[in-house]
Amino acid sequence: MSSNWKPHLQRLAREHKMCAENRAYLNACEDKSDAIRIYKQTIDWALEEGYPDLDFLRKEFGDCQGDGLFIDQHFTGQPLSEHQVYVFHNCTGTIRVGLNLAKKIIPMCYFANNCDMTILGFEGERIFPDRVPLYIFGENNIVANNTATTEFRVYCHDIKKGGGR
Numbered sequence: 786m787s788s789n790w791k792p793h794l795q796r797l798a799r800e801h802k803m804c805a806e807n808r809a810y811l812n813a814c815e816d817k818s819d820a821i822r823i824y825k826q827t828i829d830w831a832l833e834e835g836y837p838d839l840d841f842l843r844k845e846f847g848d849c850q851g852d853g854l855f856i857d858q859h860f861t862g863q864p865l866s867e868h869q870v871y872v873f874h875n876c877t878g879t880i881r882v883g884l885n886l887a888k889k890i891i892p893m894c895y896f897a898n899n900c901d902m903t904i905l906g907f908e909g910e911r912i913f914p915d916r917v918p919l920y921i922f923g924e925n926n927i928v929a930n931n932t933a934t935t936e937f938r939v940y941c942h943d944i945k946k947g948g949g950r
Contacts, residue, residue: 790845794820794837801836803827817845821852825870832897832922833944839874839898864907866892874898883907883915883935891915897922897944904928906935 798808807827814820847856853868860878865871866885875898882892883906914936921927923944929937
């Protein structure tokens, strides 16, 4: 990993016309976790714009799973509920998502760049099913079936030509 990830992100932010407020947040970043937090806060815009591109994410942020950013990962049923937002690029396999009662959050999951995944809910008793939003950007194969414990809300978005890959 190179040490020039921040200037590269700043240049791309200008080129992709990121708003001034979010560019100011990016400029104030001290580490990659801060940059991922901004990425996740602007995730709809970022995925639509293809900001940053997948090769850059692989090179500079491929080891940031602890921040809820997954690139080229294969999952085997892992539960994910520690973050409000999870982002998946070119991932495969199966994950479980649902309410984290202790943190009072239900994760939102974003998929881009050819993910091929099955999304399952948590098992157990619920008064009402967890409503989990899934945002799919571009071409991906995402399978999520509603159950008594989990109701998935699927939102599909197009990406700009040349963006997201």
